[in-house]
Amino acid sequence: MGVFSLRRVVDYLRYIYTVQAKNYLWNLMSLFAVPLFFAVLSRDIGTASSMAMFVYIVAAWVFPVREMSPLRGRGTKVMAMTLPVSTEERLVAMMFNLMVVLPVASFLTSVLAVVAAAPFDYHSMSTPAIMEFLGSHVGRYYLEWSIYVLVQLFASVSLFMAIISRRSIMMTxxxxxxxxxxxxxxxxxxxxxxxxxxxxxxxxxxxxxxxxIFYCLLPVVFYVLSYVALRRRQVKW
Incomplete structure (x- = not known):
């Protein structure tokens, strides 16, 4: 493939966003709708906050499966993508989705879910109280380094398993x-x-x-393992 190219990374991201537009839309909707649904049922915006974190972790586990599925061919070791990219470029695109796009999307949708659930809260919270709760929600889940590392641990393990798995992905x-x-x-x-x-x-x-230190290094280890596994399965263009 030659020298690493950021332009090919951008083209690849544009390609998967176009091909998998419906899947990404459903993921974004779930990040917003699931916390809001449970908050309305319980009439408590605290439920929206906790469910937003739960869906965030689930999305970190699901995203790699969906994005790496084209590499799992039926009866073949590798199914080529129509867009030629190197192993490094493909992995950078995946990590950008997992380390930047997903956290930002989860942050925005969770804030919207909490605000949308506020009118249904049985406490009848005032606007200052809602803003204070939002600050607590953001600080607890999106400004805490341990939560980010936890999400990346789930994402990196899922990415590694999605690369090495064949047909029996659920058993894996x-x-x-x-x-x-x-x-x-x-x-x-x-x-x-x-x-x-x-x-x-x-x-x-x-x-x-x-x-x-060990906790922070775990996602790095699995991302490195993902690179090694992906390099072995990557199509030689």
Missing amino acids: YAVAIVGIILFLYVVVGFAVDHEWYINIEANIETVEIAGK
């Missing part, structure tokens, strides 16, 4: 989810065991810093 995901749950259970179990701190003769602050 089932195994991956169980594996992640068990892995996090073991890690958290060690982290909260006070005796473990004593045994390794390390203070809590050091362990917490190490845990945060």
Whole structure:
């Protein structure tokens, strides 16, 4: 493919936005409609806030599946896209969608959902109270680094699984989810065991810093694995 080209990345993004326009529209609608629906049912804008976060994480898991589906061909290892791009260009486009487009879309739709649900809230909140709640909502879910890393962890794992999976993608995901749950259970179990701190003769602050670094590196590891896997399956143009 030659030298990496940002123009080809933009062309590729324009291509998938055009081909998958309906899918993206449905995703955006779900980011807005699902929190609003449950908030209206419960008559509580707090429900809109929490459901917005839930749909945000689900979207981070679904986006890579939808975007990488053209690479999964029936009976073949690779199905070529009609637009020639290198592995690096394809992965940059995917990461742009997951790291920029999705968070911004989730932020905007969640704010709209909370505002739209406010008239149905049983507390009959005033405008200043609604604005204060919005500030709390944004600060809790969209300005907190740990939430962003969590979403990227889901997205990177989903991207990796979407690349390596063939026909049995649901079974692959089932195994991956169980594996992640068990892995996090073991890690958290060690982290909260006070005796473990004593045994390794390390203070809590050091362990917490190490845990945060490890937590932030996990999405990076899975994005690198995604690159390696995608490079092996990428069509040689």
